[in-house]
Amino acid sequence: MDQSIKGRWESWIFDYWHPTREALALYRIFTGLFILFFLMPPADLYSHLAALPDDLFTPPPGPMMLFDRFPEAWLLHGVHWLLVLSLVAMTLGVYTRLSSLLSGLFILFLKGFIYSIGKINHDLLLAVIPLLFAFSNWGAAWSVDSVIRNKKEETAGWPLPLLALLIGFMMFTAGFPKILGGWLAFDTQAARGHFLNQYFLKERRDLLAESATGWESSVLWESLDYLTIFFEVGFILAIWRLSSARLFVCFAILFHFSTMMIMNIAFLFNFVAYAAFLNWDYVLQQIRRMEERLAGREPVRPFILKTPILWGLGLVSVFSLVKFITAFDSLVELSDLQSWELLLVSAAVPVALAGIWRSFRSDRICRYLNG
Amino acid sequence: MTNLKDRQRVKWLFLFIIIYLPVQYGIVGIVGLHHSEPWPSFVFPGFRSVPIAGLQPYSHIDTEFHLYKSDGSEPVVVSGMELFQWVPRSQSRGFLRTHFFEPEEIEQYSPEMKLWLNEQICQTYPGRQFERFEVVLRETFYSRDNNGLRQDSVKTHLRTGFQLPRQSCTEERCRDWPDEKGQSGSVIESQGGSSWINP
Numbered sequence: 001m002d003q004s005i006k007g008r009w010e011s012w013i014f015d016y017w018h019p020t021r022e023a024l025a026l027y028r029i030f031t032g033l034f035i036l037f038f039l040m041p042p043a044d045l046y047s048h049l050a051a052l053p054d055d056l057f058t059p060p061p062g063p064m065m066l067f068d069r070f071p072e073a074w075l076l077h078g079v080h081w082l083l084v085l086s087l088v089a090m091t092l093g094v095y096t097r098l099s100s101l102l103s104g105l106f107i108l109f110l111k112g113f114i115y116s117i118g119k120i121n122h123d124l125l126l127a128v129i130p131l132l133f134a135f136s137n138w139g140a141a142w143s144v145d146s147v148i149r150n151k152k153e154e155t156a157g158w159p160l161p162l163l164a165l166l167i168g169f170m171m172f173t174a175g176f177p178k179i180l181g182g183w184l185a186f187d188t189q190a191a192r193g194h195f196l197n198q199y200f201l202k203e204r205r206d207l208l209a210e211s212a213t214g215w216e217s218s219v220l221w222e223s224l225d226y227l228t229i230f231f232e233v234g235f236i237l238a239i240w241r242l243s244s245a246r247l248f249v250c251f252a253i254l255f256h257f258s259t260m261m262i263m264n265i266a267f268l269f270n271f272v273a274y275a276a277f278l279n280w281d282y283v284l285q286q287i288r289r290m291e292e293r294l295a296g297r298e299p300v301r302p303f304i305l306k307t308p309i310l311w312g313l314g315l316v317s318v319f320s321l322v323k324f325i326t327a328f329d330s331l332v333e334l335s336d337l338q339s340w341e342l343l344l345v346s347a348a349v350p351v352a353l354a355g356i357w358r359s360f361r362s363d364r365i366c367r368y369l370n371g
Numbered sequence: 372m373t374n375l376k377d378r379q380r381v382k383w384l385f386l387f388i389i390i391y392l393p394v395q396y397g398i399v400g401i402v403g404l405h406h407s408e409p410w411p412s413f414v415f416p417g418f419r420s421v422p423i424a425g426l427q428p429y430s431h432i433d434t435e436f437h438l439y440k441s442d443g444s445e446p447v448v449v450s451g452m453e454l455f456q457w458v459p460r461s462q463s464r465g466f467l468r469t470h471f472f473e474p475e476e477i478e479q480y481s482p483e484m485k486l487w488l489n490e491q492i493c494q495t496y497p498g499r500q501f502e503r504f505e506v507v508l509r510e511t512f513y514s515r516d517n518n519g520l521r522q523d524s525v526k527t528h529l530r531t532g533f534q535l536p537r538q539s540c541t542e543e544r545c546r547d548w549p550d551e552k553g554q555s556g557s558v559i560e561s562q563g564g565s566s567w568i569n570p
Contacts, residue, residue: 013385014378048457055484058469060410061402108411117458119465120410127411158381162388169392170415177417193421193429196520200431200511202460203452213520232415265461336460 016164016242017157021141022307023280024155025093026287028138029312031129031272032091035103036084037319038340039126039269041110046076049113059116070113079106090130091312093143097134104131123269128166129276132159142308163276164239171252175232183229189221191228195263204264205334207342212262231255242277247359249277253352257345264335266345278351287311407469429520430512432528434467438492439503446505447496454495471506474531482536489535505532 050073059065083106089099107127115121139145140153183190195212198204215221231251238244252274260266287307294310326339392413399412408414423429436454437446451467452458458466471477480488485504492501508529513520 010378010382013381042459045457045459051487051490053481053483053487055481056470056487058407060408061406062409062411064410112410114459115410115462117462117466118407118469119462120408121461122415124411124413156381158385162385165385165388165392166413169396170413173396173413174415174417177419181417181419181421188423190418190421190423193423194418196423196429197421197431201433201464204460216515 012161012240013158015157016161019136019155019157019160020281020284021137021146021152021155022284024133024136024138024140025142025308026280026283026311027276027278028093028096028133029091029142029308030275030315031133032087032103033312033315033319034272034275035126036087036091037323038344039272040083041080041107041114043077043080045114046080047073049073049076049117052117056118057116058118059112060120062112064112064116067113067116070116076110076113079109082106083110090139093139093145096139096143096145097137100130100134100138104128104134122170125167125170125273126269128163129272132163133276135159160242160276161239163273164242164245167249167270167273168236168239168245171232171235175229175235178225178229178232183225186222189218189225191224192221198263198265202336203334204336206264206332206337208261209264209335228255243359246277246279246355249274250352250355250359253345253348257349257352260337260342260345264332264337266337266341268341268344271344271348274348428512428514428523430510432508432510434471435507435509436471437505437507437532438496438501439505440500441502447499447501449495454491456495472508472529474529477506477531478533480533485533485536492535501535503532504535505530 049070052070054069057067057069059067083103086099086102086106090096090103104127107130111121111123111127135156136159137153137155140155146153178184178190181190182188192215195209199209199213231248235248235252238248252270256265256267256270284307287310291307291310322340322343326343331339331342395412396414399409399414402409434451436449436451438449439446451471452460452463455463455466488504492504506529507527510526510528512523512525514523515521
């Protein structure tokens with residue numbers, strides 16, 4: 001192996017991940033359905049935006065400044081439906097690259113106007129995923145494209161290290177100002193200050209929030225300050241190997257779970273990006289095993305013996321069930337946290353714990369840390 | 372990836388992104404000082420300014436709206452989140468800070484903005500008629516005792532407002548009041564007047 005800087009650089013880009021066509025297809029279908037079910041821009045907002053006076057059109061510095069007012073509601077609804085169409089096309093693998101790129105651009109367009117009321121959110125990764133993975137050729141299998149072309153196409157793994165770089169850098173931008181802002185000082189508890197702002201100002205008072213107002217231990221809150229910074233700043237160091245990046249993604253899930261429990265913030269948008277780091281080949285193996293078991297049962301054989309159909313229908317069933325259960329929910333009432341967010345983030349926790357367990361068991365991280 | 376040309380392009384892309392990320396972070400920092408945070412940008416929120424000292428009292432500033440009737444009765448107090456329920460909670464504080472914080476800006480609201488505000492009030496309080504709208508910034512202080520945080524005191528920082536357009540609220544819509552000659556028409560009376568209240 002070429003150990004020169006150039007060699008390592010090329011190896012990082014091109015040998016980081018060698019996805020199989022099927023593994024990428026699993027991720028494509030997951031991403032499309034996850035966004036369609038849970039992460040679509042809120043369509044009920046469009047009529048409100050269109051009715052806003054020009055005084056309230058305050059686009060953030062950037063491309064939205066090219067506009068001087070909110071568009072008509074029909075335009076926003078129209079783009080919303082185009083987004084739905086492009087996501088469906090991406091999921092089914094119809095003109096996959098084009099539909100993925102359009103999905104990302106439509107998300108940016110709609111979010112741009114939603115964020116022109118004077119406050120932005122930090123969910124850019126949601127748009128980045130389809131834009132980036134459009135170039136992985138994630139429509140090379142289990143897609144309409146692959147059926148029509150009828151040839152085995154190459155896939156590209158480089159979008160994953162690039163995504164790792166983006167997440168690592170963005171995490172760094174979250175952690176670095178905290179160091180400058182005094183989060184590490186022992187006589188201040190910043191996590192607590194942030195929690196109290198969420199509790200009082202944004203009235204996020206579900207799950208453990210009420211009880212956390214009484215947590216008076218400065219050691220506990222200071223530990224949270226340190227853990228937050230360790231995790232956020234450490235991420236950038238972990239991106240250079242897939243195994244360590246996966247470990248930090250698992251930490252990220254636990255981090256988001258804890259902020260959800262205490263501050264009622266789920267940050268579910270990031271989970272689509274974190275999902276890219278899943279070992280999709282392992283998922284594929286499990287689905288195939290299930291498929292083999294089902295193959296023994298005569299009645300289902302003719303229809304269900306197709307992995308993508310099993311995967312797609314399985315996801316649709318699970319996501320529908322989550323939506324259905326939480327439609328009548330009362331799991332969370334005192335915040336803007338949605339019950340399905342609570343279920344989904346909680347469901348990711350065992351996956352993260354298993355990932356951490358595997359990382360340490362396989363000793364890869366220890367070897368990495370020891371050089 | 373076997374195509375050498377493609378590999379070269381990807382390497383250039385990585386190099387560009389590695390240079391671009393810190394540059395855009397710098398731009399976000401500089402622009403963010405004078406304006407709001409640029410978008411889209413590859414940053415997550417830093418929450419730099421939230422540390423609180425263990426023994427210090429905690430405080431937070433809220434935006435309230437006071438709605439006055441013409442009969443001189445006590446104002447109806449409504450929070451920003453209640454009046455603008457359609458604003459996602461993740462954006463509500465930023466929305467209020469951007470548009471209901473600077474007295475000069477509030478006094479210069481356009482007639483269109485005042486009509487829109489009246490509509491929001493009508494939707495929140497269908498059938499009720501208010502004459503004056505005031506923005507009040509209040510800081511609530513908490514002290515600690517053995518049972519945790521307890522509200523201690525409240526300080527008003529800003530109180531500014533204006534007459535609402537002469538419209539009557541019926542159900543969830545606003546209708547122009549008929550003027551003295553029986554014709555309908557919106558009359559905006561800009562009677563501002565604001566004050567930052569010193570501590």
